[in-house]
Amino acid sequence: MSRRGLEAGITGWQRVSNRLIAVRLVGTAVGAVVGLAVGIGILVLFGPTTWVGWIVVGVVGLNALIQAVLTPRGVRSIGWVLREDDLVVRRGLLLSRLVAVPYGRMQLVDVNRGPVAQLLGLAELRLVTAAAASDVTLPGLPEAEAIRLRDALVERAEERRVGL
The missing domain is CATH 1.10.287 (Helix Hairpins)
Known part of the structure; x- marks a missing residue:
């Protein structure tokens, strides 16, 4: 498909x-x-x-x-969606990538801000899992949204890990 x-x-x-x-x-x-x-x-x-x-x-x-x-x-090809069990991120034109990261597999959710992005009120959300190939970055999020998304992902990840 x-x-x-x-x-x-x-x-x-x-x-x-x-x-x-x-x-x-x-x-x-x-x-x-x-x-x-x-x-x-x-x-x-x-x-x-x-x-x-x-x-x-x-x-x-x-x-x-x-x-x-x-x-x-x-930039317009980058998108994300929160689903019930995972976060799905898409990006790329020629080399497109569609990654689903299960909440229970997330080990680190980090918000980074470069100097130019910070001037424009943007941040990057970085997700780290045990599998290096599934590490995901989501650039270009408004800073408040990146923090809100980070907190929501951490909360969902903790809920999933408790259930393991």
Whole structure:
């Protein structure tokens, strides 16, 4: 069954904040500035006929352009839903991922805030389980919602573990 087929049976999807687009674009811009500075530095040091400098500038510029185009759609592909027994998280465009984390398997539920995200009032929720492959991060949540979701998940996880 395809991902879309699996998602069709799940209702009540929540989306992350669109402000996450700005956070990711700032990260892309910072990386592009550093990369372009390296490329331009090579051109200044070795002359404009140095092909390595032009390749660095071209690759960095192309990467920044691709990231700027794909970032909004990538952010809109992130979603989550609380079900009776688990939290389901989806993300990704080309490499899509749909993960269901049972409440009883959660070992750590953590809220993180990067500097740009914090300026925009966003946080990231990170779930850790015993299986490293099922660790999940949910970026771009409004800070109050991330804290509320963390508390709800911790409460549900404690209820499930008591029943084991």
